[in-house]
Amino acid sequence: MKKRNLLKTLLYFSVIIVIIAIIGITFMYYFSFGRFETDEEQFPHYVGYINQEKALLNDTYTLCGDRSIYKTHHGAPDDAFEGGKKQFKNFILSNYKNDSYTDSGYLNFRFLINCEGNAGWFEIIEMNLDLEESPLNKSMVKQLLKLTSDSKNWAIFSYKNQPRNYYMYISYRIENGEIVEILP
The missing domain is CATH 3.30.1150 (Fusion Protein Consisting Of Minor Coat Protein, Glycine Rich Linker, Tola, And A His Tag; Chain: A; Domain 2)
Structure with missing residues (x-):
């Protein structure tokens, strides 16, 4: 009975190790090869960026705090x-x-x-x-x-x-x- 419980525990432990290894390899692959390069020259700003100097009605109110x-x-x-x-x-x-x-x-x-x-x-x-x-x-x-x-x-x-x-x-x-x- 103890031997059976020990085998069951080892099996669960092995499955968890394999899952962690797959997740780790996936992250390493993404950060090494899978991520697209950003053309900082063509796209210097984040999505949703509005140039606050050229925008209309930019002098009516002020942005709050750190302007985030x-x-x-x-x-x-x-x-x-x-x-x-x-x-x-x-x-x-x-x-x-x-x-x-x-x-x-x-x-x-x-x-x-x-x-x-x-x-x-x-x-x-x-x-x-x-x-x-x-x-x-x-x-x-x-x-x-x-x-x-x-x-x-x-x-x-x-x-x-x-x-x-x-x-x-x-x-x-x-x-x-x-x-x-x-x-x-």
Whole structure:
């Protein structure tokens, strides 16, 4: 009986050692060969980087603390909207006025929200429906920038019980001057 328990223990121990060895070899392989090289010259910044010197509305508010930006890889759609996305969408659609705009395409805003819930540091990307960069009506863009940047739309994001600066993006799909979809 003792011999059987000893064999069982040795078997479990051997399986654990093999699993640890496989994990170790996998990590060594990844860090030696499997990881893609980053072209630091072509891509000098992190995902979600916004040049704070060139961004629109960069002088209205200040970033808090050490100016670190959270949620840079995907934005903060679940945490960002004050009152939820439905309230944001209702605000935009009820305040947007189509002044005979005929443009169709996507209007994308990438921006930062500081620890006080103030939106600024906007980067704007305008595209046609084929996703090619193409200018949209300046008045329409200005109107949507004003609506999007309204601070009552944005929540304060906290991490470790501290309010933080974070990254966000909004894309408007526009057809014949009308907003048909707001992403995310």
